[in-house]
Amino acid sequence: MKLRNIHCVTLAVGAALLLSGCHIYKKYETPQTSALTRAYVEARKAPVDSTAFGNLLWENVFTDPVLADLINRALVNNKDLDNARLNVEIAHAQMKGARLSYLPSVALAPNGAGASYAGSDINWTYQLPVQVSWEVDIFGKTLNRKRGAEIAYKMSESYAQATRSQIIAAVASTYYAIAAVNSQLELTRSTAVLWGESVQTMKDFKLAGRVTEAAVVQSNAQYYSIQASITDLEVQLNQLNNTMSLLLNEMPQNWNITTTLDFEKPEIVRSAIPMVELASRPDVEAAERALAVAYYATNSARAAFYPGLSITAGGGFTNLLGSFIQNPGDWFYQLAGSLVMPLFSRGQNIANLEASKAKQKQAMNNFEYAVLNASAEVSNALTVYEKSAEKELLLAEQVENLKKSVDYTQDLLRYSTGTYLEVLTAQQSLLAAQTSFIASRLSQARAFINLYQALGGGR
Numbered sequence: 001m002k003l004r005n006i007h008c009v010t011l012a013v014g015a016a017l018l019l020s021g022c023h024i025y026k027k028y029e030t031p032q033t034s035a036l037t038r039a040y041v042e043a044r045k046a047p048v049d050s051t052a053f054g055n056l057l058w059e060n061v062f063t064d065p066v067l068a069d070l071i072n073r074a075l076v077n078n079k080d081l082d083n084a085r086l087n088v089e090i091a092h093a094q095m096k097g098a099r100l101s102y103l104p105s106v107a108l109a110p111n112g113a114g115a116s117y118a119g120s121d122i123n124w125t126y127q128l129p130v131q132v133s134w135e136v137d138i139f140g141k142t143l144n145r146k147r148g149a150e151i152a153y154k155m156s157e158s159y160a161q162a163t164r165s166q167i168i169a170a171v172a173s174t175y176y177a178i179a180a181v182n183s184q185l186e187l188t189r190s191t192a193v194l195w196g197e198s199v200q201t202m203k204d205f206k207l208a209g210r211v212t213e214a215a216v217v218q219s220n221a222q223y224y225s226i227q228a229s230i231t232d233l234e235v236q237l238n239q240l241n242n243t244m245s246l247l248l249n250e251m252p253q254n255w256n257i258t259t260t261l262d263f264e265k266p267e268i269v270r271s272a273i274p275m276v277e278l279a280s281r282p283d284v285e286a287a288e289r290a291l292a293v294a295y296y297a298t299n300s301a302r303a304a305f306y307p308g309l310s311i312t313a314g315g316g317f318t319n320l321l322g323s324f325i326q327n328p329g330d331w332f333y334q335l336a337g338s339l340v341m342p343l344f345s346r347g348q349n350i351a352n353l354e355a356s357k358a359k360q361k362q363a364m365n366n367f368e369y370a371v372l373n374a375s376a377e378v379s380n381a382l383t384v385y386e387k388s389a390e391k392e393l394l395l396a397e398q399v400e401n402l403k404k405s406v407d408y409t410q411d412l413l414r415y416s417t418g419t420y421l422e423v424l425t426a427q428q429s430l431l432a433a434q435t436s437f438i439a440s441r442l443s444q445a446r447a448f449i450n451l452y453q454a455l456g457g458g459r
Helices: 035-045 065-077 079-100 141-207 213-247 282-303 346-414 420-454
Strands: 010-013 017-020 105-108 111-115 123-136 308-321 324-340
Touching: 035 346, 065 079, 065 141, 079 141, 141 213, 141 282, 141 420, 213 420, 282 346, 346 420
Parallel strands: none
Antiparallel strands: 010 017, 105 123, 111 123, 123 308, 308 324
């Protein structure tokens, strides 16, 4: 009968602690202790929808060739992503080590010595021993270490995918932020030229007695205010260029990025977020795998209460047989077994088990929070994406109306039926609305990117 088919093994530790040996062989299964986790388990069983937004290849989402090139370069060069890949390699090596722990250890320790007494010839002795030892995994100690290492490897892959998704989103977000600032700079500089012309117009009107010095001064002050805002935008642009350089792991430089914020906008209309999409997020997968690692750590802590059985075999070739030296030598072999039962480490084992159980509960809390947080992030991104599209249409109408307002107030001033304050107010309102329109388009682009990342895009 195989040891793993033993239905129940119960050992008494001291007089108070009873542990069931059958539990330490069970594989991890996602706990279904709440409606949330039950929905998650059902979602993991559902087939993968390759057409879902989060499952699309990033090349099919970000089709701008300049942006695609930047993302590719970041995926090759980014240090955070490289470290994540190295963490996967480390976890893979540890997993291999855990699997190899099933194999026996072999040691070769050849030795020799010579001795001479009262001028006699030197008597040489030698041994060529080989020792093989193997721990029989009766109570699942090695099994749980191996399973924990395998899950830790998968968890490192999930973290690497989460990092990959973050890098893609960060490059795309920075790209559109640079485009927005470039667009704002273009707008502000052209507006500064118009305000410079307006200052000269006010000066001409003053000479003609149409306006007072107050109109010239206020118009001039507004011109300098716009010039000052250009310096702020230039600083912001420099910072964004440096951010892009860091993402691509390249020296700081100015990136040649367009001023347009155009991108393909898929129509995403839904009233709720399917759990199957949340369950595919790499951070949610990583959180559940962390729970599995904690589960196997608890099993290992349970297994520490049970005895360990080791089998040792030795053999080799030697010319020292008892107290006699024999030439040529002869073969020898030994076989031994040992059963080690922990007696005086009971308190430490109990403490380790209690700590492991607490960590497993923490991992469960983190897993449930990861699912809820994923749901909130997707909901936020969907709402911002939909509302920013509505806001963009409204702001476009506002800009068109304010352009007409500027034209009307300037015409009224020319024909002496309007005031310079009306012109200033209309021009200020137009610039503010145009800036808000650009910000709204950037907000929509970021919501689009955040939604893709929130659904685990970039796999």
